[in-house]
Amino acid sequence: MGRMFAVAAGLAAVGAAAAVYAVKQETRRVESEVHALERAIERAESDIAGLKAERYWLGRPERIDQLSREQGLGPIHPTQYVRPPPAAKQSPSARGVGQ
Amino acid sequence: MTGAALAPPAASVRLRLLAVVLALGLAMAAVAGQLLRLGVSGGASGRVASLETVVRTFARPDIVDRRGRILATDVAANSLYADPAVVLDRDEVAEKLSRVLPGLEATELRALLADRNRRFVWIRRGLSPREAQRVHDLGLPGLSFRREPKRVYPVGALVGHIVGQVNPDNRGIAGLERHIDETAGLEAVSGASPPLSGPIRLALDLGAQHAVADELRLAMQRYSATGASAVVMDARTGEIVAAASLPQIDPNVAGAHLDPARPDRLQSGVYELGSILKALTVAMSLEDGLATLDKTYDVTKPLTFGRHQIRDLHPPGRPLTVRDIFLQSSNVGAAMLGLEAGTSRQLVFFARMGLLEPIRTELGPVAPPLLPERWDGIETATISYGHGLALAPLQFAAAAAILVNGGRRVAPTYLRRDGEPGQGEVVLKPETSAAIRELMRLNVTMAHGTGRRAEVAGYRVGGKTGTAEMPGVGGYREKSVISSFVGAFPMDEPRYLVLVSLFEPQSGEGTSGGITAGLNAAPVTGAIVTRIAPVLGILPRGIPVAP
Structure with a gap:
């Protein structure tokens, strides 16, 4: 009886060790996945920051000014304003919506 | 019994012993394997861990304009460092690096790498991707990169003058960057992580800022001026929507803010601003009930103080009303108003307008006003027309805003303010403010007004000119002047205050040889208003528009 118990306990210990090992391996795998994701996020954030800076560098006013003048455009003159058409001034009535 | 105890172990016992030995052997092998793995791959992480205590950089929040356009941001960049203990041949490293990194001194680098007790030496921070690739291609042992935020x-x-600059650790050392460090605080980061805090939103409008800087640049060319500055301020809130001082500084160039040839003239210098101060003198007389716009003064003769005389550039030859003193910019008339009020009343009024005490903005302290050592008699007279008291243009702009906004004090700010305008203390009667607005508008619309060249159809500009001779050795220099125009628009309910100053302008196109503000600063203001009014959402009025 005692021997059976010892064998069973031994097997249980081996089984528990194997389970712990498996969990540990899984944890390591997940950890490395998390690190890889974190690195990917950091790279993406870094790319976004770089692209944002580049976008505003490309859109800097003196560049747009020069490009638009080359196209024959210029700052708006007070006489270039137009009155909005009467329809645009009226807000749509609730009854008209969806009809 | 004894014989049985000494008998050789049974086969099952040997088997068990063998199993135990094998298990122990396997366990030892696992431990040895793990140690071996750590020995091979664990060294680098240990070194990085020790590095973290040595190197600290800071993630900074973005700076954006009032519409969210980025003015300053962090990008990730590679910084190059060396571990002198691992460098094999420092001569080779110094020579090859100085070849691919311009400006790197091989001798200095060799000296840095000579100390093998040091485990960490910065070689160059914030490399461009191309520079980093060139260094990487050299394949030199002992060199490594570290990703960290770089301000761009x-x-x-x-x-440039507004945002300021940062040092290589990404800490603010000038302008708004320093203000961020002092108020918002920074996050120390170990890599190139973005900041957790939101952006710093400025009152500045990038479109208006460009228009102002562009017009100043053109004016400097047209009038061969040595410098120019302009500020556009929301007259109700003190928000600065555009502020430029030329020549400008490029914040991407390290140390640019230290260049003495490129000061921020709006905030860091004080100047005698000339006749634009007459607006204050007239306001003082009206406010204290000493005069009305129609009260007449005999300005036909110069005022004499000992051996000094105060005279007009173009003597009118007849008595002038207060209205005409303003419109014709009479020095004698302004001096008479000042003398009538007296020194103590003038001091109290100027103090109420915030002109005698130092002020500060987010960029730091504004250069304090330079008061005369003795303020009495002749000083009271000269200060009435803008000589004898030197002010930073920004401080004067804040006082001028009171004149046009109905009498409320404003504090200039580069940050966007949320909430209702008009919370400042009332320091001037609304009637006085209305009278000054009327005079400023007349000065632009009337045929003999000195500010008529600032007129822009539809935007109802008003303002006052001022031409001040600059001080030199032994007195004032007649040909070196600061031409200024303080204006506001739309004048029926002023929203924006504009102060333009040109430093040492010469005669140019359309000036007929003159260098006075009406010929240069006034038209520049008109050009600025033409461009910024649409950007700032001010609609023209009173001119035909397409149906």
């Missing part, structure tokens, strides 16, 4: 300013010099 996409619009460059356009906002």
